[in-house]
Amino acid sequence: MALLREILGRPVPETLTIYPPFYCDYGLNLEFGERVFVNQNCAFYDLGGITIGDRSMIGPGVTLSTAGHPVEPTERFDGITVAPIVIEANVWIGANVTVTPGVRIGAGSVIAAGAVIAKDVAANCVVSSNGYVKRRDLLPAP
Numbered sequence: 001m002a003l004l005r006e007i008l009g010r011p012v013p014e015t016l017t018i019y020p021p022f023y024c025d026y027g028l029n030l031e032f033g034e035r036v037f038v039n040q041n042c043a044f045y046d047l048g049g050i051t052i053g054d055r056s057m058i059g060p061g062v063t064l065s066t067a068g069h070p071v072e073p074t075e076r077f078d079g080i081t082v083a084p085i086v087i088e089a090n091v092w093i094g095a096n097v098t099v100t101p102g103v104r105i106g107a108g109s110v111i112a113a114g115a116v117i118a119k120d121v122a123a124n125c126v127v128s129s130n131g132y133v134k135r136r137d138l139l140p141a142p
Contacts (some may be wrong), residue, residue, distance in 0.1 A: 016043075018058065029066075033089065034044075038062075041062055048082030048101055054088035059113065061096040068101050 004012055005025040016032050019040040024030060029046040035053035041061045044050055048066030052058070067082050076105050083102030087093070094113035105111065106123030111134075115128050122136040 025067075041097075047080070047097035050087075051084070052087045053091065053107065055089055056087055056093070058095065059095035062093055063098045065098070066101045071123045087104040108140055110138070 001012065001014075001016075003009050003141070004016075004018065007024065009032055012032055013034045013036070015035045016038075017036070022041040023040065026047055029049040029133060030044060031049075031051040033056065034050055035055045037057045038053050039058060039060040039062075040056060043063045043065075045063070045065040045067055050064050050066060054128045060142055064085050065140040066085055067074050067080050070078060070081060083100065085099055085101065086104040088105060088107035088109075089132055090108045091111070092109075093099075093105075093111045096114050097111050098116045099105070100116070100118045102129045103117050103120055105117065106125070108124040109121050111121065112126065112128030114132045117127070120134075122134070124140050126135045126138065128135060
């Protein structure tokens, strides 16, 4: 925890659990809520900012990437594009999920293992597969 505080440049919640190895490119743009659990071998590319809400669980091998490049071939090498990732409270992200820049994952949702999340996820639902397919709604937590 002392090393993580040094990387982030500020205190972290005492209830935060991160299993190594853990990778981030800056660390200064990471915000963790209370009782967040991050399993091993995760990579958080936080140039654009990553916020993880209270009681969220992140499975092994998850990649959160806030940076990319322009899509147009003539602009692709001109620089980096960034957009924040926001993971709201009580979210469960399964193993080997990739979340792309600018995505918000709503409170209480579950992201199935191996999914690539390239657009916002509504609160209290289960999603899976590339781009995601909404499977069902969940009741909000009391």
